[in-house]
Amino acid sequence: MSGDLHWLTATEASRAFAAKRLSPVELTEALLARIARLDPKVNAFIRLDAEAARAAARAAEAEITAGRIRGPLHGVPVGIKDIIDVAGLPTTGHSKILVDNIASADAVVVAKLRQAGAIVLGKLSTHEFAIGGPSFDLPFPPARNPWNTDHHPGGSSSGAGAGLAAGFFPLALGTDTGGSVRNPASANGIVGLKPTYGLVSRRGVFPLSYTLDHVGPMTRSVADNALLLDAIAGHDPADPGSAPSSARYFGRLLDRGVNELRIGFVRHFHETDIPATPEVTAALEDAARILQAEGALVSTITLPSLNEFAAVNRVILGSEAWSVHAPWLRSRPGDYGQLARRRLMSGAFIPAGDYVGAQRRRLQMIAAVEEVFRDVDVLICASSMDPSSRIEDAVETARTYPRQARTPFNVTGHPALAMMAGLSPLGLPLSVQFVGRYFEDATVLRVAAAYERAAGWQKRHPPIG
Amino acid sequence: MVDAQLVAAQLVAVLARAAGLEKALAEFPEDVAAAAEQGLGNAGRIAYPTDPAAEPWPPMRPGVGL
Numbered sequence: 001m002s003g004d005l006h007w008l009t010a011t012e013a014s015r016a017f018a019a020k021r022l023s024p025v026e027l028t029e030a031l032l033a034r035i036a037r038l039d040p041k042v043n044a045f046i047r048l049d050a051e052a053a054r055a056a057a058r059a060a061e062a063e064i065t066a067g068r069i070r071g072p073l074h075g076v077p078v079g080i081k082d083i084i085d086v087a088g089l090p091t092t093g094h095s096k097i098l099v100d101n102i103a104s105a106d107a108v109v110v111a112k113l114r115q116a117g118a119i120v121l122g123k124l125s126t127h128e129f130a131i132g133g134p135s136f137d138l139p140f141p142p143a144r145n146p147w148n149t150d151h152h153p154g155g156s157s158s159g160a161g162a163g164l165a166a167g168f169f170p171l172a173l174g175t176d177t178g179g180s181v182r183n184p185a186s187a188n189g190i191v192g193l194k195p196t197y198g199l200v201s202r203r204g205v206f207p208l209s210y211t212l213d214h215v216g217p218m219t220r221s222v223a224d225n226a227l228l229l230d231a232i233a234g235h236d237p238a239d240p241g242s243a244p245s246s247a248r249y250f251g252r253l254l255d256r257g258v259n260e261l262r263i264g265f266v267r268h269f270h271e272t273d274i275p276a277t278p279e280v281t282a283a284l285e286d287a288a289r290i291l292q293a294e295g296a297l298v299s300t301i302t303l304p305s306l307n308e309f310a311a312v313n314r315v316i317l318g319s320e321a322w323s324v325h326a327p328w329l330r331s332r333p334g335d336y337g338q339l340a341r342r343r344l345m346s347g348a349f350i351p352a353g354d355y356v357g358a359q360r361r362r363l364q365m366i367a368a369v370e371e372v373f374r375d376v377d378v379l380i381c382a383s384s385m386d387p388s389s390r391i392e393d394a395v396e397t398a399r400t401y402p403r404q405a406r407t408p409f410n411v412t413g414h415p416a417l418a419m420m421a422g423l424s425p426l427g428l429p430l431s432v433q434f435v436g437r438y439f440e441d442a443t444v445l446r447v448a449a450a451y452e453r454a455a456g457w458q459k460r461h462p463p464i465g
Numbered sequence: 466m467v468d469a470q471l472v473a474a475q476l477v478a479v480l481a482r483a484a485g486l487e488k489a490l491a492e493f494p495e496d497v498a499a500a501a502e503q504g505l506g507n508a509g510r511i512a513y514p515t516d517p518a519a520e521p522w523p524p525m526r527p528g529v530g531l
Contacts, residue, residue: 211522211523307510308510308511308512311507311510311511312511314503314507315507315511318503318504326484326485329486329489330484330485330486330487330488330489331488333486333488333489333492333493333496334492334493338493338496341489341493341496341500342496342499342500342503343500343503344500345486345489345496345497345500345504346500346501346503346504347504348480348481348484348486348500348504349477349480349484349500349501349503349504349505350504350505350507354507354511356521357511357513357514358511358513359521359522359523360513360514360519360520360521360522361511361512361513361514362521362522363519363520363521363522364514364519366522
């Protein structure tokens with residue numbers, strides 16, 4: 001099979017494998033060659049494990065050739081954020097603190113991917129310990145945005161977002177505590193889902209904030225996102241946050257469209273709470289119009305203010321992350337980069353009563369969102385209020401990073417997906433976010449698929465290589 | 466007359482030492498000050514429940530996840 005193999009989705013690759021038009025070895029070699037050529041500009045990888053990937057591709061090819069096809073991810077390459085354990089490889093968290101930390105076992109999500117036959121390519125860049133921002137004082141360089149490598153790719157799952165947009169792999173695993181799957185999805189024009197809290201096991205994932213952490217699928221298409229979620233979802237009795245849910249077959253509604261679906265537009269997030277740039281506002285209004293034209297019933301709804309959601313997220317995240325990092329911050333503060341050191345130490349100054357108060361307010365906020373879901377099936381709202389800023393402009397990055405509407409759904413645990421919704425005049429991706437009821441991740445993917453079909457942004461790729 | 470900035474800096478130093486951050490305070494005093502500003506800067510931004518019966522999330526669930 002010839003052509004641009006690097007833009008194939010997992011769904012397309014799997015079909016080509018089954019039809020014997022493409023082999024896992026051919027696809028893996030094409031992606032490894034592209035990574036070798038372009039990753040020095042993008043820095044998506046901290047650790048590429050090319051030989052292990054080649055061996056896994058050969059094994060997958062032998063099984064597929066023999067007719068033993070495990071499923072739609074069999075033979076498909078995947079990248080893993082470097083706070084998720086892959087046996088035998090370092091889990092560094094992009095930090096000097098853990099630079100020699102070799103994982104002894106796969107995280108549950110990685111084990112599930114191997115069982116599904118996916119090919120692990122290696123470990124991907126992140127903001128240090130999944131917090132902070134793009135930093136130049138860490139052991140590895142920060143990932144860059146393939147749409148314009150002078151700009152940041154969002155984060156903290158920065159290598160996952162950048163690598164997908166650059167055509168290095170069709171699938172990646174990220175994590176999301178305050179928006180870290182959906183921020184790079186927004187900045188890089190790909191699809192990132194933060195599933196319902198508890199739907200995906202976090203065992204073997206370095207913690208940031210126990211009650212806010214999620215593992216999420218990142219892809220270039222909505223159908224691939226559903227397939228990746230199918231592979232990693234499921235109850236894990238050894239993860240205290242895991243839910244005993246039997247939700248599965250997340251792509252079952254993708255072709256159903258949005259006719260008569262009730263969609264609540266949270267306009268105050270981007271109009272008054274944190275005013276978005278005009279281009280982002282226009283993209284959001286376009287997205288709502290497109291869904292309305294597809295038959296959805298769009299109405300404006302109101303939630304608690306974005307700024308209060310952000311404060312609740314900040315207090316909980318700061319307190320829980322401090323409890324994780326306090327021993328190292330006390331003994332090795334110089335081994336953190338400045339951004340992470342500042343943010344992680346902030347938890348030392350949050351009174352315990354404020355933490356409990358934030359958790360109590362959180363329950364009220366959950367109730368407010370649940371109340372809205374009595375009248376609508378899905379929410380549409382902003383993800384980022386700006387396109388990504390220049391990576392070297394620390395001041396502008398610090399100003400724009402908090403200008404987002406992702407933290408509400410870490411606080412409440414509802415499933416939330418961000419995807420491309422346009423291009424700025426500078427050619428940088430704009431985004432939209434869809435949110436659903438608990439364990440109705442399939443409905444979120446249904447709306448995203450309808451929007452993807454109608455808007456067509458997934459056909460656009462960065463002008464890189 | 467009390468110098469409010471000096472008092473604030475001294476208070477941050479006391480809190481940092483109480484948290485065991487003596488080394489960070491010595492090596493990265495500006496980062497400790499910035500962290501304190503972040504950590505203490507949430508006052509008034511959250512409408513904490515006034516009903517004493519309002520419980521936190523997540524609730525205790527005996528036997529679940531053990």
